[in-house]
Amino acid sequence: MNTKTPDGHLYTAPMDHNYRSSQNGNGNSSRGGRPGFQQGRQFFQADPEPLPSNGNPPRIFAFIDDLFFLAKINETARKLNLKVDFVKTDKEVFEAVEASGEKPSLIIIDLNNLGVKPLTLIPKLKKELKKETNIIGFVSHVQGDLKMKAQEAGCDMVLPRSAFSANLPQLLRRHAATDEPDEVTQ
Numbered sequence: 532m533n534t535k536t537p538d539g540h541l542y543t544a545p546m547d548h549n550y551r552s553s554q555n556g557n558g559n560s561s562r563g564g565r566p567g568f569q570q571g572r573q574f575f576q577a578d579p580e581p582l583p584s585n586g587n588p589p590r591i592f593a594f595i596d597d598l599f600f601l602a603k604i605n606e607t608a609r610k611l612n613l614k615v616d617f618v619k620t621d622k623e624v625f626e627a628v629e630a631s632g633e634k635p636s637l638i639i640i641d642l643n644n645l646g647v648k649p650l651t652l653i654p655k656l657k658k659e660l661k662k663e664t665n666i667i668g669f670v671s672h673v674q675g676d677l678k679m680k681a682q683e684a685g686c687d688m689v690l691p692r693s694a695f696s697a698n699l700p701q702l703l704r705r706h707a708a709t710d711e712p713d714e715v716t717q
Contacts, residue, residue, distance in 0.1 A: 589707045590635035591615045592624050594647045600669075600696070604639065607699045613707050615639075619646065621655050634663045637706035642670040642681050642689070650684050657685035665706060669695035 591608070593615050595601045601617060608615045618624055628634055638656060642649045653666060665687045670677050672691035681689050690698070 589613070589637070590627070590631070590633055591637045591639070591703070591706065592627075592635050593617050593639040594619070594644055594649070594652070595639065595641050596644045596646055597641055600641060600692075603696060603699065608703060611700065611703055611707065613703055615703075621647075621652055624656070625659060628660070634660050636664065637703075638664055638666045640666060640668045640681075640686070642668045642674075642677055642686075650680055653681060653684040653686050667695070667702060 591613060593601075593604055595604065595617055604615055605617075616623075616627065618627075624635070624638070638660075640647070640649050640652065649668065653668070656664070656666060666685065668678075668681045668686045668689045669692050670681070670689060672693065678689045695702070
């Protein structure tokens with residue numbers, strides 16, 4: 532609090548810094564922080580819980596040419612103990628399926644990836660892989676017409692880029708889940 536003294540000088544009251552130190556459980560003083568705020572509180576999304584490794588991870592392919600999303604998908608998959616194969620053509624997917632005899636559980640397509648022509652790619656993938664494989668596409672939120680066309684072509688889910696990015700751990704986790712029956716809780 533700043534006030535003037537009777538002789539015209541400025542008086543500044545001492546500040547109370549009690550909020551800066553607090554006693555921890557053993558009597559030692561430690562630096563606190565701002566009053567009303569929890570120490571060490573994090574305001575960002577925590578790393579996803581890794582999936583248990585059962586020796587036979589699901590096949591996930593991604594048609595991505597955007598380096599930001601490529602890195603984000605790769606890092607999220609790594610944290611979940613999953614592997615995502617980044618491919619450039621449908622031929623690579625079909626060769627991998629033929630070699631392993633196992634269809635992918637998920638295919639991710641950036642609908643703005645003009646290198647793969649997503650609207651012609653999606654029907655090809657759906658025809659060959661049938662219902663065993665889910666196809667998720669993502670697009671800019673202002674491209675409603677592209678979203679509709681992708682859904683008509685057979686894309687199971689089309690998300691705005693921001694929603695795809697925010698929900699990526701849950702999407703990968705859902706499609707990586709094994710087909711074991713869920714436990715019943717009482």
